[in-house]
Amino acid sequence: MKKVFFVIAASIVLFSCGKEGPAGPRGPQGRDGKDGQGVQVNTYYFEISRNEWKIFESSDQTRYYCYVEKKLNALTSSVINEGAVLVYALLDDCDQQLPYVVSIYDGGFYTRVIRYDLQQGTIGFVVEDNDFNTQLPPFNGNVTFKVVIISKV
Numbered sequence: 516m517k518k519v520f521f522v523i524a525a526s527i528v529l530f531s532c533g534k535e536g537p538a539g540p541r542g543p544q545g546r547d548g549k550d551g552q553g554v555q556v557n558t559y560y561f562e563i564s565r566n567e568w569k570i571f572e573s574s575d576q577t578r579y580y581c582y583v584e585k586k587l588n589a590l591t592s593s594v595i596n597e598g599a600v601l602v603y604a605l606l607d608d609c610d611q612q613l614p615y616v617v618s619i620y621d622g623g624f625y626t627r628v629i630r631y632d633l634q635q636g637t638i639g640f641v642v643e644d645n646d647f648n649t650q651l652p653p654f655n656g657n658v659t660f661k662v663v664i665i666s667k668v
Contacts, residue, residue, distance in 0.1 A: 560659055561585050586636060627643070627653075628644075
């Protein structure tokens with residue numbers, strides 16, 4: 516039985532390893548970096564104080580959330596349509612990429628979603644609890660958001 520196993524193992528090793536074939540044709544030369552096809556990365560920080568948060572209630576009273584809107588001229592239509600925007604909440608010395616969902620226990624469990632909304636020239640930071648009872652302020656202290664914008668040059 517051991518001989519059969521050895522022969523099978525040796526056959527696998529011998530026949531599965533092969534010599535590399537000839538190299539294929541050379542590909543086209545890459546860009547030289549002088550044609551303006553690069554990207555630019557910029558980072559912005561927003562520290563939101565406790566008293567900046569505002570409450571929003573939908574007209575049918577089914578949605579409540581807290582929000583802060585900040586001016587950000589770097590959010591151009593080009594960035595929104597062709598670039599990338601990454602947003603992080605700096606919570607407890609940890610960068611949490613948004614949207615961030617966390618379960619909270621406060622006499623009962625509920626889910627909090629921290630997200631953002633983009634419009635040309637402005638960014639909105641939003642905190643919404645699934646118990647539809649988001650309290651002001653949504654954080655015990657100031658909170659910092661980091662916005663990374665990746666755009667074409």
